Structure formats: C-alpha cells, structure tokens
Amino acid sequence: MKKITVLLFYLIVVSVSAQDKYQEVLDSIYNANQDAKGIMVHLESPSMHIAWSGASGYSDFNKKLTLEADQPALIASNIKTYVSATILRLVEMNKIELNQSIKSLLTEKTVELFSNDGYDLDSIKVVHLMSHTSGISCYWDDAYIEFVNKNPKHRWTRNEQLELAVTVGNPLRKPEETFEYADVNYLFLSEIIEVATEKPFYKAMRELLRFKELDLNNTWFPTLEETPKGVKPLVHQYYEKYNWDSYDLDPSWDLYGGGGIACNTRDLAHFSYNLFNSNIVKDTTILNLIFTKISTQDTTQNNYRLGLNEFEYSGIKGFGHGGFWGTVVVYFPKLKTSIAVFVLEKGKSSLTSSVIKQMVDAILINQTR
Secondary structure: OHHHHHHHHHHHHHHHHHHHHHHHHHHHHHHOOHHHOEEEEEEEEHHHOEEEEEEEEEEEOOOOEEOOOOOOEEOHHHHHHHHHHHHHHHHHOOOOOOOOEHHHHOOHHHHHHHHOOOOOOOOOEHHHHHHOOOOOOOOOOHHHHHHHHHOOOOOOOHHHHHHHHHHHOOOOOOOOOOOOOOOHHHHHHHHHHHHHHOOOHHHHHHHHOOOOOOOOOOOEOEOOEOOOOOOOOOOOOEEHHHOEEHHHOOHHHHOOOOOOOEEOHHHHHHHHHHHHOOOOOOOHHHHHHHHOOOOOOOOOOOOEOOOOEEEEEOOEEEEEEEEOOOEEEEEEOOOOEEEEEEEOEHHHOOHHHHHHHHHHHHHHHHHOO
C-alpha cells in the first residue's frame, strides 16, 4: 500500500511539473510576441495522461480581457478534416465511394451550373475534391477578400459562393493534372453530404462524427446552429492587415465546408485524437484512406492528403490541418498525441509552428524522465 501511495504521489508531482513546463513555454512565446494578441493550446495524450489546456494573452485585446484556456474560436479550414472524416463515414456506411463520379452526387442546380461552365463532372471523383486535385477554380481570391472587407455583414449562401466560382474562373485543368488548394472543393463535399444523408450538412456531420458520444460540447456551426449552453464567449480573432476583428464579420463568408466550425482547443485536439484512434471512422482500412496522396502531372509540391497535411516537428511526423485565422491541430502517431494551437492575430499565425515544436520538445523531455 505504501509503494502505491508513493507511486501516485510521484505521478502527480511529475504531472504538475510537466503542466508548469507547458505553461512556461506558452508564456515565453507570447511574451516575446505580444502582437499575437493571444495564444491558446491544448495537449491531448491519454496514453501519457496528458489533457492540458493553456492560454496567454487577451480574448479581447482592445478591452484587455484576459484569455481563458477553454474559450472557443473560429477554426476556419480546420473543418476540412471534419468534412473528410464525414465522407469516410459515408464510405463506411456504403453510401458513397471515393472513386465515384461527383455528377450523380450533387444537386441538379450545381450540376447544371458547373457543366455549363465547361466542367466534365463525370471525370471528377470524390477523392479529387478531398485532395484539391479536381481542377475546379476557386472563388477565394483577392477580390473576394476585398468584397468581404467592404461588406463585412453580408450573409453569404453556399449557392452564391458556387455561382461566384464559375463567374470568376474557368476550369483550371483536368482532374489529377494540378493541385490547387480551393475551398470550393469542400463546398461541393458539404453538398454531397446533404444529398447522401438528406439532412443539412452540419446536422449530418454532428451525427456522423459522434459529437455527442465524444463530448464535443463546445463545437458548433455559428449562425447555422445555436451556441451550446454553457459555452464561454468566442475569442476575438484579428487580422491587422485589413483591420479585421472576427466579431465584425458575418461568419457566412467562410462557413459551408471550407470553413464553418467554432470550438475550443480541447474539442479540436479531442476530435483529432479520436479520429486517428478509430473512434469516429471505426473501420481502419477506410480510415487509412485519409492518408491517400494523389500525384498530379504538374510540378506543384504539396503535403496534402484527404483533408489534412503532413507535418514534421523535431523529426516526428504528424498529420493535421490549419485554418485562416491562425488555428492548427496536429496528431503525432508516434506520440499518440494531438496538439491544437490558436494564435489570435492572423498575421502572427506562423507562431503555431514554434508553439507546436516547443510543446513536442517538452513532451519528449517529459517522456525521458
């Protein structure tokens, strides 16, 4: 009994010491980069008994409101991994196939719109959308950003953005000829989810991704869903280049699959950990399809898979995604650990790499103790 008590005491001391180190790393980075407005982190590693959230800085920089570790933020393109996982759930349920032509999976209106613009939708497959190798031209360009800048409260629809895509551009190339990161691919996927499930895509995603089962209670689609009860206020996210405060923009400009989720760092890391540990897509053969790399005929270099990128920090490979506002999550299979980071000033989003690397280093040091 005495030995057990001593062991428990040792584990508690080590855990507290490690958490202090994580917060020390975070505070050090923020103190050297206070123009980042605020930095938030969550480490999720059940096998190492780590479930730690930390924050440094301000949730409202202008009012100097202290940032709380469990506040949610808009995670923008991080949603693409969620959408990809939803598609894989539909594959798991034999609703669709990755190599299936998208023409039969879309609404008649979308098929007509893009066919009339010269797209051969019979040749574009679901996997091409997921990997950004479809050759579809995106609406997201400087003119789009400038329109949002001048019309921050405009309430967009997905159809409006799809129509804009054919207005501002023509087919880039045939599928698998080029890689072009484009949100329009994921707008298509959100429509495919709706057609396959006969439900609004955000409701289908909530069910298929097992939000309730996994206690993702701080995750929702702003404007499409009510804010969950008990959730703390969204942080303010900034982009000094345009003098943007996320509170001043209607979320619909980045909502329908290319972006669209709000959550805290814990929920993002928790989702990532559960996805890669087969708690969402439970058929591992299907789950592993998410790592598919589509080679293109051009020389464009990319580390993109199906809704996620490949990363490497301190020699350890990870998989995850980033978002417009300065959000990122990476899962490290070797460490069985997910790390989510929010930097609240987009112009300082490169700091996410420094935060993740130093957190990985701190975990590795803790492992050797």
